[in-house]
Amino acid sequence: MNSTSPAVTAAHRVHAPWLAYLCLGSSMALVGSYVGLSKLLLAVFPVFLLAWLRFGMAAVAMVGWVRRQPGEAPLSRHDRVLLFFESFFGNFLFSICMLFGVGMSSALAAGVIMAAIPAAVAILSRLFLKERILPRVAAGIACAVGGIALVSVVAHGGDAQGSSSLLGNLLLFGAVLCEASYVVMGKKLTGNVSAKRISALVNLWGLALVTPFGLWQAWSFAFAAVPAASWSLLLFYSLAASMVTVWLWMTGLRQVPASSAGIFTVLLPISAAAVGVVFLGERISVTQAAAFGLAIAGVLLATWPARSR
Numbered sequence: 001m002n003s004t005s006p007a008v009t010a011a012h013r014v015h016a017p018w019l020a021y022l023c024l025g026s027s028m029a030l031v032g033s034y035v036g037l038s039k040l041l042l043a044v045f046p047v048f049l050l051a052w053l054r055f056g057m058a059a060v061a062m063v064g065w066v067r068r069q070p071g072e073a074p075l076s077r078h079d080r081v082l083l084f085f086e087s088f089f090g091n092f093l094f095s096i097c098m099l100f101g102v103g104m105s106s107a108l109a110a111g112v113i114m115a116a117i118p119a120a121v122a123i124l125s126r127l128f129l130k131e132r133i134l135p136r137v138a139a140g141i142a143c144a145v146g147g148i149a150l151v152s153v154v155a156h157g158g159d160a161q162g163s164s165s166l167l168g169n170l171l172l173f174g175a176v177l178c179e180a181s182y183v184v185m186g187k188k189l190t191g192n193v194s195a196k197r198i199s200a201l202v203n204l205w206g207l208a209l210v211t212p213f214g215l216w217q218a219w220s221f222a223f224a225a226v227p228a229a230s231w232s233l234l235l236f237y238s239l240a241a242s243m244v245t246v247w248l249w250m251t252g253l254r255q256v257p258a259s260s261a262g263i264f265t266v267l268l269p270i271s272a273a274a275v276g277v278v279f280l281g282e283r284i285s286v287t288q289a290a291a292f293g294l295a296i297a298g299v300l301l302a303t304w305p306a307r308s309r
Contacts, residue, residue, distance in 0.1 A: 023252030024264040027245045032271025044230045047099045052214020055207035058242030065200035087205030090182025097175035104168030113172040114269045120180035121262025140263045143298030187258040195250035203242040266295035
């Protein structure tokens with residue numbers, strides 16, 4: 001029995017994270033898809049109204065997730081504070097910065113800037129969680145940063161896809177910092193609160209924060225003029241952004257260090273760029289394709305299982 005248990009333990013260490021990796025990757029791919037598709041919604045809804053409707057629809061869908069489950073510990077004061085700031089940075093500010101930034105830019109430009117998220121997560125997790133950044137994770141982060149540098153060359157080359165306002169770029173960078181904060185605070189929360197309850201409570205805080213602004217824009221908005229296709233896209237956006245992606249991310253984050261989980265955020269810009277190319281008619285250059293190839297290489301470097309004897 002003693003001769004087999006180390007092998008079983010080693011196999012568990014190698015294979016156990018893959019489900020968590022799948023959750024993290026799926027979450028960021030969904031985030032990227034609605035970052036790209038939000039360009040279509042912004043042509044119909046103003047920013048604060050769009051965010052308010054998103055949180056409201058998701059709150060209805062997640063009403064059963066709010067209550068504490070049997071066996072789950074009550075929320076401590078520390079958890080309540082973290083939940084508020086998790087929503088403030090990860091939902092409220094991220095949505096505002098991302099929506100305004102994408103509105104002043106393109107889906108590809110958003111993908112370029114948001115590829116900085118892994119590096120931002122690694123720095124914050126080192127500062128606040130005291131996580132050691134493994135050499136392979138550091139190499140993966142370097143690949144993501146290299147991808148940003150490559151696409152920045154294209155962005156400043158004067159082509160049509162690279163043209164975006166400075167304010168739009170700054171807002172998108174603000175979204176990067178908000179997402180990195182969301183990852184680090186989420187890591188602290190997952191040890192005490194279930195993924196479903198985190199998703200529901202964070203969404204409710206987002207709804208409370210944006211409601212005054214949403215009501216202000218809803219007062220003069222012509223809801224009857226919105227086509228059915230836009231309402232369908234809004235429903236997908238609401239459920240994906242507030243319900244599915246948060247649950248997937250918090251589920252995966254339970255088993256993976258924040259610095260390693262941050263590498264999966266490179267799938268956000270890849271997915272956003274793919275939506276821009278496939279659905280919005282944006283073009284991708286050879287340099288941009290190489291940049292996203294570096295991003296994928298970063299994911300592989302950070303998640304490839306260590307060789308075990």
